Amino acid sequence: YLARFLGAFGIDLKEARVVPDVEAEIIAAVNALRSRYDYVFTTGGIGPTHDDITAGAIAHAFEVPIDYNAEALALLASRYKGGELNDMRKRMARIPAGATLIHNSVSAAPGFQIENVFVMAGVPLIMHAMLENIAPRLRRGKPVHTRTLSTAVAEGRIAASLAAIQAAHPSVSIGSYPYFNENGVGVNVVVRGRNPQDVEAATDRIQEALMAQEIGSKPDDR
Known part of the structure; x- marks a missing residue:
């Protein structure tokens, strides 16, 4: 979802990592990635439980203090009435110094x-809402256009054709992703590019190559 969302803004996803709930590893990953890329997006680890340590780790990565944020506390107080706003839920209002809040239309935190x-947040619905909130802050490039073709054939049978088509269409990226299921093997061929005409031209060539081998395929916009 995040890759598709960013692609619509012309932002390429360059690297994805799964980082455990270990503070030192979160700090190391954030510091390595923020110096290498324009943007870093993290999901998860900002909830109310003891193992939600991302906020503190981010503060340490930037070498800034972390404390209860007045605006965040007010948001939580508007949702949790009376004694519902306990100490553990208040943890969701701990924000590193100098940070700007990301609001969401699903929950208060x-x-x-x-x-x-x-x-x-790591909860998909909340993360989606947060992405909508940060959208105006992102610098936009040309959107990435994508076409996908699926074929029930082993990857090796079409590798040479894909290589030739890629060489003939350098402005697009062609990727092949094999899959295995109860019906046998197959490949999803994904064509990406910023010029929709170039993407369509390469997709047509791939479709022709598959049909020439009597391989059934079905184009699908993604």
Whole structure:
């Protein structure tokens, strides 16, 4: 979802990592990635439980203090009435100094942005809402257009054709992703590019190559 969302803004996803709930590893990953890329997006680890340590780790990565944020506390207080706003839920209002809140229309607990790092919830619905909130902050490039063709054939049978088509269409990226299921093997061929005409031209060539081998395929916009 995040890759598709960013692609619509012309932002390429360059790297994805799964980082355990270990503070030192979160710090190392964030510091390595924020110096390498324009944006870093994290999901998860900002909830109310003891193992939600992302906010504190981000603060340590930037070497800034972390404390209860007045605006975040007010948001939580508007949702949790009376004694419902307990100490554990208040943990969701701990925000590193200098960070800007990321609001969401689903729940009160905010994420936050500090420099080029966006820290969001791990719950998909809430993360989607947070992405909508940060959209105006992102610098836009040309959108990435994508076409996908699926074929029930082993990858090796079409590898040479794909290589030739890629060489003939350098402005697009052609990827092949094999799959295995109860019906046998197959390949999803994905064509990406910023010029929709170039993407369509390469897709047509791939479709022709598959049909020439009497391989059934079905184009699908993604």
